[in-house]
Amino acid sequence: MYKIRVILDTQEDVIRTLLVNDSFNLEDLHFTIAKSFGFEGQEMASFYRTDEEWNQGEEIPLFNMAEAGEGISMQTCFLKETLPAINTKLIYVYDFLNMWTFYVDVVDITPEQKDNLPQTILSVGQIPNEAPEKEFIADKLDDNFGDEGDIDDEFGHFDDDFDFNEY
Template structure:
């Protein structure tokens, strides 16, 4: 059974990606849930895939459900469409859109096809994680809740501008030296 490896990029930042391995006989719904798990998103929102070309143009839609919107062509359903049935070439691309209100867009690119399946892996699986993924709702500091404790302990709000006054001189002799700096040499 063929194992497909997809690289799933965040559309805005190609340095943030997840590699997902999945069997070609598995369904787009399996890939959908694998992407959500890889980026730590919940599964409460609408989602769809689009078959894509090398220029990332949207083609045939493979949707989680038939949504109340107009379609150019009836969408295929993720639960009924195997991934292998939509692979047209060795670097097949898909566009994955999650949460139509927030419009999270991921670029999904086939990067490897292997005939060897591992008995140690439950497919689909995340095989590589690169970069810090976005937060689905709002932002989360790298330090998380600990930042508030640090801010309180060291009273970081006092230097809210980010710059202190140390080293700043107004008027003084340093400014005169800068103004007259090169005149005496001539």
């Protein structure tokens, strides 16, 4: 059995602590999280692998999006494999139009089994009427590229009349 804390990325504290079966896949967790926050679970969503500092990594979409059908999806990722230890983390994004963003953290894993799972054992705060606005700000890059003439200096002169179609 997993005890999972889910925190909405917002100014106010909006937290749910869930108990779920260790046999769950991420699709089951998706519906459990959505329901615990009052959503229907009908919108597109994705989990993202993350490190200890919550840096977003590989996407695990609700549906397999690969052309050949070999990509991962929530249905093929089980908790035991995706969240193998306490303090394993994921980022969960629900409804890509509104970008509800949640931090998912494994609080405890026990061999104990319960029949009435999933269960919300702690509910703090109310979800706002609208998703918090997301502001994506990239770090400012130093302009070390110089002038266009630098390319000629570094790599030799490129003829403008070079015909790439010859090859």
